[in-house]
Amino acid sequence: MFHREGQKIIITTFFIAVALILVSHFYVDLEWLRIGIQLLALIFLILVLQFFRNPKRPVTPRFDEILAPVDGKVVAIEEVYEPEYFKENRRQVSIFMSPLNVHVTRYAASGTITYSKYHPGKYLVAWHPKSSTENERTTVIMHTPKFGEIGYRQIAGALARRIVNYAEEGEQVTQGQDAGFIKFGSRVDLLLPLDCDIAVAINQKVVGAKTCIAAFRKKDE
Incomplete structure (x- = not known):
């Protein structure tokens, strides 16, 4: 497909x-x-x-897990200040996609889209530290049952010239559902709560709609 x-x-x-x-x-x-x-x-x-291949990956939604939104390699796990929407520190997990990876973006969790915005910008290489804030990108925030609000950014790379984003504010989405596409090399940043348990490591390869990126931490733990 x-x-x-x-x-x-x-x-x-x-x-x-x-x-x-x-x-x-x-x-x-x-x-x-x-x-x-x-x-x-x-x-x-x-x-x-x-x-442009689009492998079918059926998902049974798991409300206590954040799944990888794309295929690729984890290039950053860090606490960052997010100025656009949250205006507070978040746990950022960045996944780099080479031109050989599947470039479909899938929803990392089920929930309601509360914010969706496109930003024109530069085309720095996707692993550049400033690509998250200066490259062409989209920012999407969703409210989830377990994690509260989480976000992700589709970020264009040096070769990418078009980001496709299907997320619309007010829309109910399902984990694993098609959320968009980034053409020819790119990166996706997940913006997660600080108290979630990260389940991946730097340089780990992940598979969209399959690999668990983070798990919900119960309040009494």
């Missing part, structure tokens, strides 16, 4: 690849050059297809 955000790009790439293969077949006499063009066209098509 492929994500709907890639449909136009996939179709365009397919026709370009077919055209290159046909042109090289009929008009390129040098065999090595003809084969090279055809291989490059096929490789490019395969890369586009793998980038």
